[in-house]
Amino acid sequence: MDYHLSWDGQSSILKMDIFYNDHGNDSTVFVFGNPQAGGQPRIFDILGNLKSENGEAIEIIKSQRKIVVQHRNSGVKTLHAEIDGKLVPDQQRAKVNEAFRTTVAPGFFYTMGYQLFMYLRDTSYNQIGIKWDHWPKGMPYLISTNPEAKPDELQVISYEGSARNEIMIHMSSNMMITKRKLDGIQHYLVTSKSDTSSGVPDKLKDFMVTFMPSMRAFWNDRKAPFFILSAIPLLSEVPTTMTGMALPNGMSVRYRGPLEKDKLRIVAHEVSHNWIGVNLKIAQNGMENNWFNEGFNDYIAIYNLVKTGLYSKADFVNYMNYENLTPHYSSSVGEVPGDSIETNFFKSVLYERLPYHRGFIYAFYLDNQLRLASGGKKTIREFLQALNANRNSDGATVLTKADFVRVIRPFLPGKDISAEINRYLAGGQYLDFRKIKLIQGFSIQYEQQVPLLTLSDQVNLQQVFR
Structure with a gap:
């Protein structure tokens, strides 16, 4: 056709x-x-x-x-x-x-x-x-x-x-394309001359040079025909906002206003989707496994924002506490089953954010358990690299929950991850951090039934996420 x-x-x-x-x-x-x-x-x-x-x-x-x-x-x-x-x-x-x-x-x-x-x-x-x-x-x-x-x-x-x-198709009299080779891969930064006040085009140049090598190092992946970072202003006069979508070998966002912290996270999130969500995803009938495709992806995006210094220790704690833990543990739909998300996704922002919150919080928990079990030698990075290698060796375009469980088993021997997925991610039960051990310097206390993270002064988070 x-x-x-x-x-x-x-x-x-x-x-x-x-x-x-x-x-x-x-x-x-x-x-x-x-x-x-x-x-x-x-x-x-x-x-x-x-x-x-x-x-x-x-x-x-x-x-x-x-x-x-x-x-x-x-x-x-x-x-x-x-x-x-x-x-x-x-x-x-x-x-x-x-x-x-x-x-x-x-x-x-x-x-x-x-x-x-x-x-x-x-x-x-x-x-x-x-x-x-x-x-x-x-x-x-x-x-x-x-x-x-x-x-x-x-x-x-x-x-x-x-x-x-x-797939994205764009044609504009104001389009600007900046080319830059990073890790031997040609990168295309697509912006617009119409944006003369937000500073987004210049800030994204710095972001591209800093963040892209970090992501490729995280995945140990330096093979791609090219990569596109596209940020095009919305034509409509609307309040500051951003929305985006991942592409094979790229991403595209539409926006209004300056590149503040949350917009930077959205850009990082869409870049990160080139691994989780595009090339590495768990099969689903609706949106029941978006805890991985969206939530884990969001955790890895924030992980690398911290690693590169684009997010501070305080930024991470605030995002964990006030964009994930608080809205999730106080949500009226926080414990609904995962298979009910798709029906209500575009009807309620609570359902829209649910897989993001569940996945992000579980990824944080899992990262801590991997570090504890290995004495700090293994992290979520090594597990995800192994999961990606499993996909590549099998030639599969998507994974199953069984693949996830099988690959993580050697990292966490004796731990029933399958039961945890069914209980917390599919079933909707909240993780009880009062019974969960975290790595040194990380602690969670409950305030009015909501768990909140604190990091000790000795924690160098950029080093933790190295």
Whole structure:
């Protein structure tokens, strides 16, 4: 299946010609948009001017976001569609709509794969091609599959879900691309000339040089074709914010305002996803294992922020206490089962944060147990490297909870990690830190049923996370 894209550089309309094969079927069913992403039940409304070649009949089932093309004969077909990517004036929806929809404005185009590509029930497709037929010549351009590619160079990606979703395409008259080789890998920092006051572009240059080598050293991984760090301001006038997504060999965030501590954490979190969440993840039916894919990832991001000095000892304690322990142990949904998260994820911020909190707190606990069991010789780093090596040796794209348990068993002999996962991460029971030993200098005391971490003055946290 090939997507041929066209845009004049000024309007809010993206034109698409989708070439596909009916594979002998009487009809082809396309499904557009993900209403769960950002809570957008009206996502189908941005799609219009649907046409099929040779007058083949099209049935639009709006309530199901379906386009059904009835075929007259077999062969290669073309479906024409247009996306209206204009900004919305509703300030309550402005951030969400721009973050979770294709954005098309004068001199500006930005989309992620899940916002652009249609889903087909036909399982015969295994690749998607992307190519521009018409575009504003000379306008800076970047596609995350190949940062050096020109708009009219065909890019081919897997049709598999995550590959189809995790792709970024950006074209803008204000785009700036800064190149820097780190550990022999070409890095692309993508920012915007439109941001003249926040200091984000310059601060991200320093972040890239400091944080990226730390992450690669943590994983002992210095192999990648390239890496993209993209930070593009939101066009909508909204309060300071940031939202992001990981990409294979990169990440992208949209933001407003300066790069304060929490935005720095978001950038680090999305960078860290290139290991946990993209290349190393635990299979799940919904979101029941996001304790690992999101929560463990967040812990490793903070771990490396401390290691590089970008987060202080006080920053770590504050993040642990007031962004994880306090909201989790005082949450009205803190003990719900993991398999209830997906249904409520976009309905409640409490459910949205639940897998992050559970995973972060358990990763902190596990890191401490690994250090204690080995006399300080092994940490969560060695375990995760072993887990990643297990994935590489098996050639698996995703792991199972059984893989997690099997790999950690030699690190913590005699400890029933499977039971802990079922009790604390799947079942929702709180870890009782009154019964848990931590490494020297770390202590947790309860205040009104909420555990809070303190570190002694002697603890050099940057050295602990070396």
